[in-house]
Amino acid sequence: MTLKTSTRCVKFGGTSDPYGAIVPPIYQTATFRQPTASEFGEYDYTRSGNPTRSLVEQQLAELEGGTGACAFASGMAAITALTRLVEHGDEIIAGDDLYGGTVRLLEQILPRQGVSVRYVDTTKLEAVRAALTLRTRLILVETPTNPMLSICDIRGLSQITRESGVMLAVDNSMLSPVLQQPLALGADVVIHSATKFLSGHSDVTAGAIITKDPLLHGQIAFQQNAEGAALSPFESWLLLRGLKTLALRVERQNDSARKVAQFLARQKGIRKVYYPGFKVHFGHEIHRSQSEGDGSVVSFTTGDEQVSAQLAEATRLFTIAVSFGSVGSTISLPCRMSHASIPKTLQDRLAPPADLVRLSVGIEDADDLMEDLGQALDIATQGRVRQRNYFVTPTRSYRPNSR
Numbered sequence: 272m273t274l275k276t277s278t279r280c281v282k283f284g285g286t287s288d289p290y291g292a293i294v295p296p297i298y299q300t301a302t303f304r305q306p307t308a309s310e311f312g313e314y315d316y317t318r319s320g321n322p323t324r325s326l327v328e329q330q331l332a333e334l335e336g337g338t339g340a341c342a343f344a345s346g347m348a349a350i351t352a353l354t355r356l357v358e359h360g361d362e363i364i365a366g367d368d369l370y371g372g373t374v375r376l377l378e379q380i381l382p383r384q385g386v387s388v389r390y391v392d393t394t395k396l397e398a399v400r401a402a403l404t405l406r407t408r409l410i411l412v413e414t415p416t417n418p419m420l421s422i423c424d425i426r427g428l429s430q431i432t433r434e435s436g437v438m439l440a441v442d443n444s445m446l447s448p449v450l451q452q453p454l455a456l457g458a459d460v461v462i463h464s465a466t467k468f469l470s471g472h473s474d475v476t477a478g479a480i481i482t483k484d485p486l487l488h489g490q491i492a493f494q495q496n497a498e499g500a501a502l503s504p505f506e507s508w509l510l511l512r513g514l515k516t517l518a519l520r521v522e523r524q525n526d527s528a529r530k531v532a533q534f535l536a537r538q539k540g541i542r543k544v545y546y547p548g549f550k551v552h553f554g555h556e557i558h559r560s561q562s563e564g565d566g567s568v569v570s571f572t573t574g575d576e577q578v579s580a581q582l583a584e585a586t587r588l589f590t591i592a593v594s595f596g597s598v599g600s601t602i603s604l605p606c607r608m609s610h611a612s613i614p615k616t617l618q619d620r621l622a623p624p625a626d627l628v629r630l631s632v633g634i635e636d637a638d639d640l641m642e643d644l645g646q647a648l649d650i651a652t653q654g655r656v657r658q659r660n661y662f663v664t665p666t667r668s669y670r671p672n673s674r
């Protein structure tokens with residue numbers, strides 16, 4: 272009997288707990304007693320392995336259709352571990368609309384290790400093929416990209432990487448395995464910022480690398496242990512807890528985002544809506560052929576950076592915050608926020624439009640969200656400024672510039 276994803280999210284990890292606990296315990300221990308001075312038990316030291324982390328790793332591998340997973344302290348720690356497999360003198364081909372922190376790593380850390388990076392429009396297979404050299408070791412893409420929601424053809428890319436002996440890594444943070452499983456489409460590696468949908472409540476920072484090749488998994492696990500960036504037992508437990516509602520959350524958020532995107536497309540004050548579910552969206556057909564949903568991130572422009580900022584500030588149900596994938600809706604101006612970390616020299620090429628607004632649609636009622644966006648748009652386009660934080664007004668005891 273093959274179980275559907277929502278069932279597999281919940282029905283996982285029968286523990287062999289002697290007391291029959293149906294939730295696995297948090298093995299909050301740094302080290303493990305060994306049977307004798309010359310034998311090692313299954314676990315010896317938490318940096319190298321911990322039962323709570325093993326469970327979440329098994330669950331992640333299972334959900335992504337991989338054979339092994341490594342959980343890291345953050346998405347960036349996971350990506351860092353992956354890039355360690357690229358050696359001095361080698362090259363990485365990276366998409367040109369990547370998460371800002373990924374660009375910072377590729378641009379400011381990797382060159383010090385003698386690894387160079389080419390940014391390519393990875394939505395065009397020909398451009399990727401043309402950028403390949405004998406030194407290319409890794410192609411790293413996101414699809415849909417963040418925040419422009421461009422689509423890369425995972426099957427097409429995997430054909431190129433297979434022919435050329437290059438590794439294909441897909442950052443699947445935007446859709447989660449509920450909506451897209453890159454390993455089945457030919458990718459070698461799936462990356463996750465588990466901070467996003469996988470944990471889903473904005474209370475965990477975590478990352479993961481999932482592979483289907485045991486040899487590759489062994490190399491990543493070696494990095495995880497050697498560099499010490501593994502996920503802690505408590506965070507592993509929180510992530511396990513989040514995964515149980517993954518399908519439920521993603522499905523709801525996916526449905527609401529469609530309504531919100533359609534609503535935005537009807538508004539006069541909105542210039543362009545970026546949403547892979549629209550037929551007119553560039554790459555829509557490819558996206559639909561490789562995924563089971565359009566995700567819950569919707570971006571749009573207003574034609575005016577000031578209007579975009581005012582709109583964000585006038586919403587009451589969307590929190591101004593970076594990140595996405597949480598149960599609570601968020602709104603951000605990527606150019607000023609998540610993507611401000613793109614080095615100045617690359618801003619012209621890689622930064623999103625200044626008036627771009629990114630929404631991450633949560634599990635609130637979709638009608639409430641649309642009504643809120645409507646009133647915020649009215650305020651922003653009329654140039655009126657209204658008091659923010661309608662519901663809560665915390666007293667601020669710190670000076671605004673003290674951070």
Ligand SMILES: *Cc1c(COP(=O)(O)O)cnc(C)c1O
Pocket residue numbers: 345346347348370372373413417442444445463464465466467476477478594
């Ligand atoms: C957030 C994010 C990352 C980085 O993950 P952290 O958990 O914040 O370190 C990497 N890739 C994508 C697509 C992201 O959205």
